[in-house]
Amino acid sequence: MPVLLKIAIRNVFAHKIKTLIVGSLIFIGLFLMVLGNSFLDSTSKGIQRAYSNSVTGEIAILKNIDFDYSLFGTWNNIGNLSVPVLPDLKDTLTFLKNHQDIEVVTPVSSNMLMVNTGESSPDFWIMGMAVDPESYRSFFDIEDTLILLEGRFLNPGEEGIVVSSFVAEYLLDYKGIEVHPGDSLLLNGYSANGFRIREVPVRGIFEYQYVKGDIYPMLPRTCFIDQQNFNVLNGIVSKQDDTPPPQEIEDLLFNDSMEDLFSETIEIGTAVNQIETDLESLLGDMSVRHELSRVDNSDWQWLLLSLKNKDDASVKAIRADLEEYFNISYSSFREKNILRPVQIAETMVSPQDPEFSYISSLLTEKEKKSLASSLLVSDKSALTTQIVSILTSFLEREELYNEEAFRGIYFSSITKNLLHKPQKDYELIRRNRLILEEIYPFSLSPGPDYMVSEWWHAASPMSTTTVAIKAVMNFALIIIFIVVIIIIMNTLIISVMERTGEIGTMRAIGGQKRFIFYLFTLETMTISLIFGTLGMLAGAFVITILGRMGIPAPDGSILQMIAGGNSIHPELSTWTISFSFFFMLFVGIFSSLYPVIYAMKIQPVEAMRQE
Amino acid sequence: MNVIKLEKVKKDYLLGKVTVPALRGVDLNIEMGDFMSIAGPSGSGKTTLLNLIGCIDKSTEGNIIVDGHNINELNDYDLTALRHRTVGFIFQTFNLIPVLNIYENVEFPLLLGKMKQTKKEQNEWINHIIEAVGLSDRKKHRPNELSGGQRQRVAIARALVTQPKIVLADEPTANLDSATSEIIIDLMQKINENEKTTFVFSTHDPMIVNMVSKVIPLHDGLIANPSGV
Numbered sequence: 001m002p003v004l005l006k007i008a009i010r011n012v013f014a015h016k017i018k019t020l021i022v023g024s025l026i027f028i029g030l031f032l033m034v035l036g037n038s039f040l041d042s043t044s045k046g047i048q049r050a051y052s053n054s055v056t057g058e059i060a061i062l063k064n065i066d067f068d069y070s071l072f073g074t075w076n077n078i079g080n081l082s083v084p085v086l087p088d089l090k091d092t093l094t095f096l097k098n099h100q101d102i103e104v105v106t107p108v109s110s111n112m113l114m115v116n117t118g119e120s121s122p123d124f125w126i127m128g129m130a131v132d133p134e135s136y137r138s139f140f141d142i143e144d145t146l147i148l149l150e151g152r153f154l155n156p157g158e159e160g161i162v163v164s165s166f167v168a169e170y171l172l173d174y175k176g177i178e179v180h181p182g183d184s185l186l187l188n189g190y191s192a193n194g195f196r197i198r199e200v201p202v203r204g205i206f207e208y209q210y211v212k213g214d215i216y217p218m219l220p221r222t223c224f225i226d227q228q229n230f231n232v233l234n235g236i237v238s239k240q241d242d243t244p245p246p247q248e249i250e251d252l253l254f255n256d257s258m259e260d261l262f263s264e265t266i267e268i269g270t271a272v273n274q275i276e277t278d279l280e281s282l283l284g285d286m287s288v289r290h291e292l293s294r295v296d297n298s299d300w301q302w303l304l305l306s307l308k309n310k311d312d313a314s315v316k317a318i319r320a321d322l323e324e325y326f327n328i329s330y331s332s333f334r335e336k337n338i339l340r341p342v343q344i345a346e347t348m349v350s351p352q353d354p355e356f357s358y359i360s361s362l363l364t365e366k367e368k369k370s371l372a373s374s375l376l377v378s379d380k381s382a383l384t385t386q387i388v389s390i391l392t393s394f395l396e397r398e399e400l401y402n403e404e405a406f407r408g409i410y411f412s413s414i415t416k417n418l419l420h421k422p423q424k425d426y427e428l429i430r431r432n433r434l435i436l437e438e439i440y441p442f443s444l445s446p447g448p449d450y451m452v453s454e455w456w457h458a459a460s461p462m463s464t465t466t467v468a469i470k471a472v473m474n475f476a477l478i479i480i481f482i483v484v485i486i487i488i489m490n491t492l493i494i495s496v497m498e499r500t501g502e503i504g505t506m507r508a509i510g511g512q513k514r515f516i517f518y519l520f521t522l523e524t525m526t527i528s529l530i531f532g533t534l535g536m537l538a539g540a541f542v543i544t545i546l547g548r549m550g551i552p553a554p555d556g557s558i559l560q561m562i563a564g565g566n567s568i569h570p571e572l573s574t575w576t577i578s579f580s581f582f583f584m585l586f587v588g589i590f591s592s593l594y595p596v597i598y599a600m601k602i603q604p605v606e607a608m609r610q611e
Numbered sequence: 612m613n614v615i616k617l618e619k620v621k622k623d624y625l626l627g628k629v630t631v632p633a634l635r636g637v638d639l640n641i642e643m644g645d646f647m648s649i650a651g652p653s654g655s656g657k658t659t660l661l662n663l664i665g666c667i668d669k670s671t672e673g674n675i676i677v678d679g680h681n682i683n684e685l686n687d688y689d690l691t692a693l694r695h696r697t698v699g700f701i702f703q704t705f706n707l708i709p710v711l712n713i714y715e716n717v718e719f720p721l722l723l724g725k726m727k728q729t730k731k732e733q734n735e736w737i738n739h740i741i742e743a744v745g746l747s748d749r750k751k752h753r754p755n756e757l758s759g760g761q762r763q764r765v766a767i768a769r770a771l772v773t774q775p776k777i778v779l780a781d782e783p784t785a786n787l788d789s790a791t792s793e794i795i796i797d798l799m800q801k802i803n804e805n806e807k808t809t810f811v812f813s814t815h816d817p818m819i820v821n822m823v824s825k826v827i828p829l830h831d832g833l834i835a836n837p838s839g840v
Contacts, residue, residue: 003715003722010710505706508667509769510695510723512688604667604694607706608658608781 004515008522012530018495022524022591023531025484030532030584034539036477037576040470042547043568050210051463052455054145055219057106057304058315059322060458063087064451070460071110071302072127072218085109085236085299087449095325096303101318103308106135107300109227111234115167116186116197117175123188124175126167127222130230130300133158139306144209151181151204159226160203161185166220168205179205187225189233196233200225211462212555219462227297236299302458319452326450481583485591492524492595496602503599504606513600520596521589528588536580540572547571613676614697614776614809615641615664620673622659622832633659635832636673641777641811646803648812650820651829657813658781660829664811665779666694678776695724699770701780705762707754707769714750717741717768724773737772744768744798760791767798777809784816796822 012019052058056071063084086092089107096105109130114123133154136142142153154160163179171177179185181204189196211219230236307318456463496503503516550567553559559568617639624631633656641647641664649657662668663675666682675682678697682690700706707716717737728736741747744764754762763783770778780799784792796819803810812819820826828835 003719006715007708007710014710501704501706502708504667505700505702505708507691508665508694508700509720510691510773512691512723515723604691605662607667607700607702608662 004518004522008519008526011523012526015495018491019527021491022488022527025488026528026584026587027531027535027538029481029484029587030535030580031539031542032480033477033580033583034536034572034576035542035570036473037579038539038543038570038572039568040473041573041576042570044470046568047211047463048455051459052310054140054208054211056455056458057139058307058310058455059305059319060453060455061086061092061303061305061322061326061450062301062453062458064449068460071108071129071458072222072460072462073110073112085301086303089298089300089303092303092450096305101308101314101321102305104135104139104306106139106304106306107132107302108136108304109230109234109236109299109301110222111189111191111230111301113225113230113233114188114190115171116188117171117177121175124167124170125221126164127218128161128187128189128225128230128233129222130227131224132156132227136224139304147207147209149205149207151202153206154203154224154226158203159201159229161187161200161226161229162204162206162224163202164220164223165205165207166217167223181205187229187233189235191233191235194235196235198229198233200229227300231297231299304458315454319454322452326452481587485587488524488587488591489594492520492592493598496520496595496599499599500602500606501609503602504604504609507602507604508607516599516602517596520599521592524592524595525585525588528584532581532584532588536577536584539580540577543570543572612643613640614643614645614678615639616674616676617663618674618676620660620663620670620675622656622663622668623671633832634663634670637832637834639827639834641809643776644803644807644809645825646800646810646823647825647827648814648819648823649827649829650813650815651835652815655829656832657815657829659832661779661781661811661813664777665698665700666690692724695720696773697776699773699775699778701763701766701770701778701783703782703785705754705759705766705786707762707765709754712751712753713741713746713757713765716754716765717772720769720773740768740772743771743802758791759787760795763787763791763795764798767795767802771802771806771808775808777811780810780812780814782814782816783812784814784819789818792816792818 060071062069063086065084069084086107093105093107096102111128112125113128114125117124131154134156137153140146146153149165151162153162163185168179171179179202181202183202184199185202186197186199189198206224208219305318307315309315456467506516506519507513547569550569551559552567555566617637620634620637620639621632622634624633637656637660639660649660651657659668663670664677666675666677669683677693680689680693682693685693708719711719714737717740718733721733721737726733738747738750741750744767746761746764746768749757749761754765757765763786766783767778770780778799783799784795787795799810800822802808810823812823814820
């Protein structure tokens with residue numbers, strides 16, 4: 001109704017004090033909101049850009065573990081847990097390298113290492129980051145993201161450590177150790193596999209260009225180290241090494257045949273003497289020692305992915321995609337071994353089943369015969385066992401496992417199982433599992449059980465700190481708005497009370513309650529819209545100027561940490577504007593709710609009491 | 612024909628924890644075309660009676676029939692609608708809407724209900740009423756630019772614009788000087804004669820009491836002379 005709008009707008013101008021109080025609060029609120037949101041928005045983008053460009057990439061993959069683990073160790077308990085290594089890395093690497101959305105993949109590992117600073121002084125810890133120099137270089141564009149103060153970055157296949165300027169300065173200032181390219185550092189590693197010590201040559205001294213750390217010292221203490229030394233120090237030694245040991249070791253340990261060893265004529269003393277002499281000579285020879293602690297260079301903790309499309313939506317989509325890939329392959333690996341054959345057997349006991357006939361069409365003549373003979377068994381549980389055993393043997397045939405339709409039957413049989421048996425017969429599954437384990441004692445090794453995370457997981461706790469800072473800032477904003485809403489509400493109530501006679505008159509001459517509702521809501525909304533828009537414009541204006549000028553973030557300040565750089569250039573986003581707009585509507589409606597209800601309760605008889 | 616009929620109407624007010632009776636059993640008939648006044652000293656219940664007749668208050672006991680509806684049986688929405696089409700109000704303090712000009716104030720009650728005329732007819736009608744109260748040259752003025760007498764004429768125009776069956780005027784001359792009061796009463800008397808609109812005043816202004824055709828003397832919440840006149 002236009003008359004409503006007319007009255008509402010004229011009242012905004014007629015009740016100047018009310019309008020000014022409510023309006024200026026909304027103006028300040030929206031101004032702060034646009035300012036705060038743009039600031040937080042750009043700092044979070046800044047830190048994200050800085051970290052994903054220099055440290056983490058857009059997506060980081062690690063082993064699926066049930067404790068918090070980042071590139072900077074466990075979040076709360078550095079170095080206390082054994083380092084999780086990615087299983088079955090080779091296949092995964094091939095898959096990822098061929099993935100159409102992935103630009104570069106680089107593997108890294110990291111863990112706390114101690115710099116041995118001599119007997120009289122306590123060790124000094126650093127964050128050792130093992131890298132594959134070739135892919136790391138192209139991944140992070142290290143000419144841009146790292147400032148090399150001395151020396152150079154690691155070369156492929158080369159032993160060495162590139163020390164951060166913080167570590168070099170600390171060692172000089174507090175331990176009196178000068179570190180330059182060409183010197184060596186004595187590093188200690190502690191792991192579940194024991195205590196290791198290595199002497200590692202220093203190749204260079206660097207500083208991160210864009211990422212800074214202050215509260216948490218992990219980032220300044222991060223030093224790049226070659227994978228060989230890292231794995232040795234962390235006790236990551238080859239688990240399945242099929243290559244025979246070098247001849248000299250074999251000679252040393254097995255120089256006598258088994259018959260000789262247990263023959264009665266063996267002279268034990270001579271043999272022991274011989275071994276000791278050999279060991280002495282061996283200990284002097286570093287090459288053999290290295291050979292003994294040879295590591296598997298496919299053992300890494302992390303895969304960092306650089307994506308072709310780096311916008312948030314694509315990162316989320318690819319993350320979900322990869323998560324699905326790893327989950328399916330992991331669970332299917334697991335169920336391939338045990339669960340699925342059982343479920344299939346449970347649902348496929350009838351030869352009339354179309355799925356059954358489909359499977360039998362895939363079988364060789366021999367397999368068909370064996371299946372047919374198993375169907376002659378009348379005992380249902382025995383039949384199940386038979387089918388399970390046959391199906392399990394089919395699953396070892398890779399071409400069947402890769403067959404789309406065959407896998408489809410897996411899924412459908414699982415679904416069927418769930419549909420037909422809401423109360424799952426766990427006892428039956430358990431029994432079948434036992435039978436299976438008895439018949440087929442194959443290993444239950446899981447597939448690649450990976451966790452796909454975004455930059456902030458890998459960059460914890462630095463990234464989580466900025467999230468916490470943002471949360472505190474948001475909390476402060478919420479408190480401000482609660483206060484603002486209360487003040488606005490109070491002002492509106494007083495205004496409604498002053499206009500009791502006017503409201504009563506409107507009611508007396510035929511205005512319905514809803515007319516009063518619309519009138520007062522419209523009045524508040526008009527004020528909110530006018531002053532809110534002005535506040536937003538003022539905020540946008542300031543942000544534009546600040547965005548051009550940049551807010552300097554002094555070295556070592558928290559500002560620098562949350563900015564992810566040396567200055568913040570806040571920018572407006574459509575999200576900020578639209579969020580502020582809806583928030584403005586919310587504040588307008590919410591703060592006028594009680595005053596409007598109050599106004600609606602005013603009785604028409606109040607018209608008679610007007611003075 | 613009865614426009615309004617009151618049967619044994621009682622009205623109590625709560626003053627803190629004390630119940631104060633304002634009306635103690637009033638029977639009253641108001642007929643179409645009446646030009647009457649409820650008269651009595653302060654506290655006799657004049658305004659209370661007027662509020663009940665105008666459906667802006669409900670009685671504690673007894674029935675009030677307005678235009679055939681028992682107002683005790685109506686909800687807030689229907690009661691408001693009944694007021695809108697049956698009753699016009701003229702207040703002691705004028706009660707114009709300060710942000711609307713004279714024309715808009717007179718138009719306002721029409722906008723609260725469904726439009727029965729075309730826009731053009733409506734404009735003509737509003738202009739006619741404003742002319743009838745003698746304010747054609749003040750249409751664009753806001754109430755605070757007018758004198759008390761002029762404001763009350765606007766209020767009269769506003770009360771008449773919906774062509775109500777009854778117009779209630781609560782001490783319409785209390786805030787006016789005697790010359791202006793006379794003009795205002797004259798105006799209403801003319802409208803009553805020409806349009807047959809029913810007018811009910813509440814007043815202790817002897818001038819009004821002398822000009823009306825009926826007086827209902829109210830004393831301590833009771834009609835002193837139940838026979839009327």
